[in-house]
Amino acid sequence: QKGGFETYMLKEIYEQPEAIRETLRGRISGNQIILPKLDGLDLSAIDRIYIVGCGTAYHVGIYGSTLLQRWLPISAISTPASEFRYGHPVVDEHTLCIYISQSGETADTLAALKMTNEMGAQSIAIANVLGSSISRLANVTLYTCAGPEVAVASTKAFTTQLVLITLLIIKIAEMMGRRPQEADAVLHDLKRMPEIVDDMLKKSDEVKEYAELLKDQHDAYFIGRQLDYVSVLEGALKLKEISYVHADAYYAGELKHGPIALIEQGTVVIAMATQPEVAAKTISNIEETMARGANVILITNKEQPALKFDRVMRIPEIHPTLTCIPVTILLQLLAYHTATEKGRDVDKPRNLAKSVTVE
Ligand code: M6R
DSSP, X not given: OOTTOSSHHHHHHHTHHHHHHHHHTTTEETTEEOOGGGGGOOOTTOOEEEEEESTHHHHHHHHHHHHHHHHOSSEEEEEEHHHHTTSOOOOSTTEEEEEEESSSOOHHHHHHHHHHHHTTOEEEEEESSTXXXXXXXXXXXXEOOOOOOOSSSOSHHHHHHHHHHHHHHHHHHHHTTOOOTTHHHHHHHHHHHHHXXXXXXXXXXXXXXXXXXXXXXXXXXXXXXXXXXXXXXXXXXXXXHHHOOEEEEEEGGGGGGTGGGGOOTTOEEEEEEOOTTTHHHHHHHHHHHHHTTOEEEEEESSOOTTSOOSEEEEOOOOOXXXXXXXXXXXXXXXXXXXXXXXXXXXXXXXXXXXXXXXX
């Protein structure tokens, strides 16, 4: 069942090129996005979009709302379902809600969807499990085609959700008369994503060396800005949930407003710098941590000639909208190798369930 892999999680990490290929299949033709299920929605009067999910799915929501804010002049907010339900959100017939859930059974997500249905919003679900409860509640359900995800930690569900929500948001923008200028470039690189992910998986041995650095740490800090923050959140969650190393996620620019007090000789900082508008700023935040003794692992898409980083992992130079996919592959491997070095049960981490059906 594990297909020759030691664990389900490792198998699922390695299934990502195929899962992404399947999720893209039939959904791009030339530079057009094919999502016919959306034809039944009327987006002409939408003035507010919420993206709601829990845990890893919430991170996809942050990615999605960041794209929406860039591409559409409307309010786009991402909130964890357990907060959204009780936060008195403004929801009416001009609201579109996008719900993300691998299992399609997460209690808070389903309850939030029922609530916004009653308030008159239109809804789109992104799910992985065919026929799951979410599909009976949402106006439209789009499926990631990741196949069954058995390990508790989400891997292929996350990356396929990123792929699908990218298509969805470009399509929504198009339906609202504002196809993003960079849509063609993003689609071009999305089509290459299975090969790009495959290349990242080949770096597993290199990543394993960095896991050596982490395995005896009590804490690790993940930093980045803008879309890198999505990878930061996901990398920290993955590390803590399967290795039990305490991991925090920070916007790099927020370090000096408090968290930098935690940095001392030997502290491990995992930094992402793939967003051209802010990469130089992040690099200078990294230097601040190095000056205080941090051991930095940098993930970037560019040469960093100004600095002598001991530990750099490169991702290819793809459209900046999409860098969190290859970056996340490296962070999944980092969490995985750290956890196995520590002898953890990566498929069934303590205190966690695959599907959270309680509120
Ligand atoms: O099935 P869902 O996508 O609704 O699950 C939501 C979260 O429980 C889930 O993403 C969780 O955070 C991951 N398993 C963590 O890796």
